[in-house]
Amino acid sequence: MPETLALRQKILIHLEEKNIPQRHLALLIDENPQYLSEVLNGKKTGPKANEMLLTIVKVLGIK
Numbered sequence: 001m002p003e004t005l006a007l008r009q010k011i012l013i014h015l016e017e018k019n020i021p022q023r024h025l026a027l028l029i030d031e032n033p034q035y036l037s038e039v040l041n042g043k044k045t046g047p048k049a050n051e052m053l054l055t056i057v058k059v060l061g062i063k
Contacts, residue, residue, distance in 0.1 A: 014062050
């Protein structure tokens, strides 16, 4: 989904800047690491994926 591209990029940049592995983020939000990776890479879309992105933004405090 093009409208989530910017949000996914912000999350990936934040993870890289803070040196947070995706698997640690998956544990933090209680999600499957493989599914998280697919959502962040844009392979999975839809309501559940969008909800996950919003949860990540809240948890990490991304603005």
